[in-house]
Amino acid sequence: MKGILQTLSTVILAVLTYGYFSFALMFYPYDFFAEELKIPDNIKFEKPLKLNDEKDRVNIHQQDFILYDYLQPGMYKYDLFLHKIEKGKVYLKIFEITKNNILSEKSIKEKSKIEVENNTDELKRFELKDNFTIYEGDWGQFYGSRIEVWFKPDAINKPERKLITKNYIVQGWMR
Incomplete structure (x- = not known):
């Protein structure tokens, strides 16, 4: 019985943690697309x-x-x-x-x-x-x-x- 309660509580805690982080990351505003991009020096660019x-x-x-x-x-x-x-x-x-x-x-x-x-x-x-x-x-x-x-x-x-x-x-x- 004690083993079943421990397993059940672990599963519930894992589901709650996963749900919390999934929900929080939906609203995380950071976009990593340009994180590692460098502007090349050998190309002429204009600015808007x-x-x-x-x-x-x-x-x-x-x-x-x-x-x-x-x-x-x-x-x-x-x-x-x-x-x-x-x-x-x-x-x-x-x-x-x-x-x-x-x-x-x-x-x-x-x-x-x-x-x-x-x-x-x-x-x-x-x-x-x-x-x-x-x-x-x-x-x-x-x-x-x-x-x-x-x-x-x-x-x-x-x-x-x-x-x-x-x-x-x-x-x-x-x-």
Whole structure:
């Protein structure tokens, strides 16, 4: 009888301990993704601009994009400058630069979409109306990323193509 009570109490204590730590870790805010990542010295990176930094928006003379910090760390918007492009949608693909891991693939693809069309040779600015979030990493954990702008034409018979690639220092959004 004494052995059964001891076994039962051990099982109950183990279940309670496991339940407590499982519940506590669900709300543990730390993301270890960027913990060991280093920003390479041999690659040129840009930093996202503050959203209200208008001076950098007007000095664009070629096809390009500018990444902006938005509201909280890990949340971003971007402006895209294109000339002569058929009707379609652009979206971003973002990769951690040292391991080439794609970041928040589905949500960024969906949230970074902009409808574009420009029949002239003049450079036209397209602005992301909403924002997108990089979930990997935490506030203050900066790491290098490669950001690619992809174009999907509305014409069914035309393939998607990469338009622009730039490297940025980014951080993840703290959940």
